[in-house]
Amino acid sequence: MIKLEQLFKWYSQGNNRSFVLKDINLSIEAGDFVSIMGPSGSGKSTLLNVIGMLDEPNEGKYYFMGEDVLAMKTKKRNQLFQAHMGYVFQSYHLIDELTVYENIETPLIYKNLSSADRKAIVSDLLDRFHIVGKKDLFPAQLSGGQQQIVGIARALAGSPKVLLADEPTGNLNSKQGEEIMELFTQLNKDGVTIIQVTHSEKNAAYGHRILEMLDGQIK
Amino acid sequence: MFTGLNILGLAIGICASWIVFRVVFYEFSFDKGHPEAEQIYKVYNRSQHAGEFRSFDGLPVPIAKYIQENITDVAQLAPIFYQYFGEITPISKEKEATPMDGQGAIVGTLPDYFEMVPYTWLAGSPKTIFKTPFEVVLTESRLQLYFPGLSPQEAMGRTIKYGKDLYTVVGVIANLERTSSFIGKEFMPIPEKEWNNDRWNSYSSNHQLYVKLRDEKAKESFLKIANQKLFDMNGEENAQYNSSEEFQLAPLSTLHFNKNIMGTVDIRLLYGLIGIALFLVLLASINYINLATAQVPYRAKEIGIRKTLGEQNKHLTWSFFMETWVICLLALALAWPLRLLMEQFFNSYLPEDLQQFDNSFPIGLFLLGLIVFISVLSAIYPAYLINRIQVAEVLKIKGAVKMSFGSLIFRKGMIVFQFLIAQVFVIATVIMGLQLDFLLSKDPGFKKDAILTLTLPYKKSEAPDVDPFLIKNKLQAYKEIKGSALGHLPMSDIHFGNNYSTQSDTGKVEINMPLKEIDDSYVDLFGIKILAGRNIALSDTSRGILMSRLAIEKLGFKSPEQAIGGQVFNGDKNLEIVGVVEDLNNKYLRSKLEPLVLFPSIDRRDLRTLSIRLSDNPKEWQAGIAHVEKEWKALYPKATFSYEFYDEHIKHLYESDLRFSSVINLSTAITILISCLGLIGLVTLTTAQRTKEIGIRKVLGSTVSGIVGLLSKDYLKLVLLSIVLASPIAWWAVHKWLESFAFKIDVSWWMFVIPALLTLLVAFFTMSYQSVKAARSNPVDSLRDE
Structure with missing residues (x-):
């Protein structure tokens, strides 16, 4: 499903290049659950961003569902990723001014779904994650764990094939973290490919596969 | 960049008030310094014909003599009877006399005149003049014209030939030292023949009259006697043509603004100018407040640290005021060349002898006051915000992103106010332009080209x-x-x-x-x-x-x-x-x-x-x-x-109309400029505060144009609100102005809609730089968790 070949990313400092990603070769199949680990600054978040096309590599090939992503026109690429990827962040990144319901609805608005369709999808998600009672609350009124659940619900609203999670439990206590990990396991069983970046060995163990990164390279 | 915007905005405001103050001070300084000025009046005539009233301060000649002989309540009587001579020949001892062209401002009057109007006498005395018919009192400037290089004392007794008659110089007075309605430059007794003229039904601007009454009560009796005489003389003829007339008194203190008198200044125009200047200062201050407030979050960290290091609130406030004050001073420095430029541009619109009267002291005082006023006005709100910064909060949060300072409603209100004023000017500009075009292109009923x-x-x-x-x-x-x-x-x-x-x-x-x-x-x-x-x-x-x-x-x-x-x-x-x-x-x-x-x-x-x-x-x-x-x-x-x-x-x-319209055009450009500066400040602030949201929305699939729309929408709504509020005000003002034209364009809806669209467009483009920049930024940067 995802294939990276000889991927490089660097920043130029004068004549020197400082590499963030160095010769990454990686292949991830549909239905996989991958954990990326490594110390701070090892490039794991960058790798995740590149996979999610929030960031572009300087060199290399990236195939997503058999298509050469870097050769695509920006608009088409955006459409492709919007349709198939969901993002979960360490600090949830909910929009403070919108309610739980509206937060989950936002990506659907950008997909130009009709309001009836949106309502059906959002209600379904609220149900599934047991947050129906909280739908009219604002993010600030929720605990961190609850906010992350909303974040995941929002990421799933577009029914993505791949869920990208950057330290999804980083701001949570261990009990809340466990809940999220169990949720991920369940989602994975339902067929969602999950790629997560984490510091925690325990959380990494939920994945089928662990990638260790150091200095921009996969060990 | 913000400092530059601030200085520019304030400089424009200061420059405008400076010029306006000069003009207003000049106009209001007229006719001061007369002893017992409250008893001095100019006499004018008010007539009515077929329901239409007219005022004229040219009078029938015999009224002066009649008043002198019959009204005892008049303490001083000062006729201004202009005299004209085709040729004037100063008789010189040294060389042969050469005739000069006749000059204006030669006044026939009575000795009373010099008691009513205080002059500095360089030679001679008001007590001894006009004992004989052929005497003349010259101002210094006329003395130098007729006898270059002669001192006032030497000039006494010299003779000048006016037309055919020889006059002797019996006094020399200093040139007018202050602004005054009394503009005569040479004075002589009224010729016998003119004094004894008895044509009551002939009016001319060459015959004007000032009186000083003994007291307030004398006014009534004066008018009663004078009007009775007028009626006796002209009543019958007036009745025949279905008209009537009477004398009226115009007090000297407000003479310069009296619309019944020729050549006076319309005080509404001055109020208009004061209004414009006030608005510009206010707009510039609002800008300063907006931009300074916008910067508070960015400076919060610095201020927080300074507070932890023990800086007192009082001191913090003081240094902020000082900062504002310095910016105002810089603005003042910029306003100086700006003012010279403007005065050059509007030279013909300013009073002619404005430059002659030195009023640098009141102007200096005014500017000082203005600067203090502006800095206090502009600094209060931002200073208040600075003092409210909570140290603990500031140091905890990174960047300016999450902080919100002060009520956004307050700043939005100020933006609405700015654009309201700007829009009134924009509409006025468009309609005035159309009207003047209409006038210049209208067929006058004859050919005028070539x-x-x-x-x-x-x-x-x-x-x-x-x-x-x-x-x-x-x-x-x-x-x-x-x-x-x-x-x-x-x-x-x-x-x-x-x-x-x-x-x-x-x-x-x-x-x-x-x-x-x-x-x-x-x-x-x-x-x-x-x-x-x-x-x-x-x-x-x-x-x-x-x-x-x-x-x-x-x-x-x-x-x-x-x-x-x-x-x-x-x-x-x-x-x-x-x-x-x-x-x-x-x-x-x-x-x-x-x-x-x-x-x-x-x-x-x-x-x-x-x-x-x-x-x-x-x-x-x-x-x-x-x-x-x-x-x-x-x-x-x-x-x-x-x-x-x-x-x-x-x-x-149409020169005065064209000039008025250029003042309005300029004001429009300035108000739009200042308002847009304010908008830039506010948009910069809110985009900074919404960076995270923009990032999230982009990740969730929003397009760049979607983000730009999101950011612009709120402000365009504000501008639209200002336009809606401004349109009736502008309509009323333009309607008033158009009333003075017999031929005028019809005001229609598109004259409001097109300027509205223009303003919205300008506002949109002003914001677009910031919003497009924000929308194009990489969400990875704004969403990084560290």
């Missing part, structure tokens, strides 16, 4: 007694000149006025209407359309006249054809209408169409203006003008040759 006008010399020294038809005939020889005509220009102030009457079965109709003296080529040259009858011939001078359509209608003729051969009386003169012409605009388009009489004339004194129609081909104009100059030089060797294009002359009629 016409050259010359004023033939009339001063004795320049012009030998040359028949004006001589030059006219000479010009016929040139093919580049299509024709020429003599007589009072159409659409100009130059005309006479007279009463004309017709006698019919129903009775006598009498109308006062303007008349122009013309020659036989005039109608043809200006393309005036003859509706019936024929053009006048020079041989008609004894009886035949042309009348405009409106004139014959007013006199009771049913149609132009019927009017031909009609008898019209002017006093005991019997005239005959030989032709009727289409109405033409005699004055200018502020005024309504008036009836008009065209008189044939061969008199040199009437035919001082020569109009020349040049070839239709502009390339031949140069040659045409050269021929005119050649003939002019031959006939009038001593006079300088100068000409004016007639369409330029017409443009001059």
Whole structure:
């Protein structure tokens, strides 16, 4: 499903290049659950961003569902990723001014779904994650764990094939973290490919596969 | 960048108030320093004819003598009877006397005048003057004109020949040291003949009158006696024409703004200027507040750290005020060259002798006050916000992103206010522009292009007694000149006025209407359309006249054809209408169409203006003008040759309107500029605060245009609100202005909608830089968790 070949990313400092990603070769199949680990600054978040096309590599090939992503026109690429990827962040990144319901609805608005369709999808998600009672609350009124659940619900609203999670439990206590990990396991069983970046060995163990990164390279 | 925006905005505000203060101070300084000024009045006449009121401060001559002899309550009587002399010859001991052209501002008056108007006497004394008829008091400037280099003391006793009479200099006074309505420069006793004149029904601006009454109560009795006399003299004649008249008193203290007096200043204009300046200062201050508040989050960290290091709130506030003060000073420094530039630009709009009166002290004081005012006004709110910064909070949060300071509603309110003012100006600009275009392009009823006008010399020294038809005939020889005509220009102030009457079965109709003296080529040259009858011939001078359509209608003729051969009386003169012409605009388009009489004339004194129609081909104009100059030089060797294009002359009629509109245009540009600066500040702030949200939305699939729309929408709503509020205000103001025109455009909805769209567009583009930048930024940067 995802294939990276000889991927490089660097920043130029004068004549020197400082590499963030160095010769990454990686292949991830549909239905996989991958954990990326490594110390701070090892490039794991960058790798995740590149996979999610929030960031572009300087060199290399990236195939997503058999298509050469870097050769695509920006608009088409955006459409492709919007349709198939969901993002979960360490600090949830909910929009403070919108309610739980509206937060989950936002990506659907950008997909130009009709309001009836949106309502059906959002209600379904609220149900599934047991947050129906909280739908009219604002993010600030929720605990961190609850906010992350909303974040995941929002990421799933577009029914993505791949869920990208950057330290999804980083701001949570261990009990809340466990809940999220169990949720991920369940989602994975339902067929969602999950790629997560984490510091925690325990959380990494939920994945089928662990990638260790150091200095921009996969060990 | 923000500091630059602030300084620019404030400099514009300061510069505007500076100029306005100078003008206002100048205008309000008039007529101060007279002893017991509250008892001094100018007498004017108020008349009523057919329900229309007119005021005029030119008076019948005998009123002065009558007051002197009959009204004891008058403490001082100061007539201003202007005297005119064709030639003035200062008699010099050293060299032969050479005559000079007559000067203006020569006033015949009584010794009382010098008690009413305080002058500095350089030689002589008000007590000893005007004992004999042929005495003159000169101002210093006139002394230097007549006797260059002579000291006031030496000038005493010198003689000057005014016309034919020799006058002795009995006093020299300093030039006017302050702004004043008393502008005479030479003073002499009123000639005996003029003093004893008894024509009560003749009014002229050459005869004006000031009185100083003994006390407040004297006002009533003064008016009663004077008006009784006026009624006794003119009442019968007035009743005949269904009109009435009376004298009124205009107090000296407000004389300069009294609209019943000629040449006074409309105080509403000054209030308008003060208003504009105030708005500009306010707008600039609002900007400062907006931009300074926008920066508070960015400075919060610095301030927080300074507070942890033990800086007192009081000190923090003080240093913020000082910062504002320094910025104001920089703005003042920039305002200085800006002001010189502006004054150059608006030179003709400023009072003529503004530069002569030194008022640097009050101006300095004003500027100091203004700066203090602006810095306090601008600094209070941001300083308050700075003091509210919670140290713990500031140091915990990274960047400016999450902080929100002060109420956004307050700042939004200020933006609405700024754009409201800007929009009023924008609408005013558009409508005034349309109206002036309309005036300049409207058909006045005659041809005005390719016409050259010359004023033939009339001063004795320049012009030998040359028949004006001589030059006219000479010009016929040139093919580049299509024709020429003599007589009072159409659409100009130059005309006479007279009463004309017709006698019919129903009775006598009498109308006062303007008349122009013309020659036989005039109608043809200006393309005036003859509706019936024929053009006048020079041989008609004894009886035949042309009348405009409106004139014959007013006199009771049913149609132009019927009017031909009609008898019209002017006093005991019997005239005959030989032709009727289409109405033409005699004055200018502020005024309504008036009836008009065209008189044939061969008199040199009437035919001082020569109009020349040049070839239709502009390339031949140069040659045409050269021929005119050649003939002019031959006939009038001593006079300088100068000409004016007639369409330029017409443009001059609207000069004050054009200038007013350029003031408004400039104000519009400034208010829009300042408002947009404010908008930039606010948008910069909110985009900074919404960076995270923008990032999230992009990750969730929003397009760049979606983000730009999201960011712009809120502010465009504010601007739209200002426009909605501004439109009725602008409509009212424009409506008032248009009322003064007899010919005007119809105000319609698109004149409001198009400026509104323009303003929205300008606002949108102003914001687009910030919002596009924000929308294009990489969400990874704004969403990084560290």
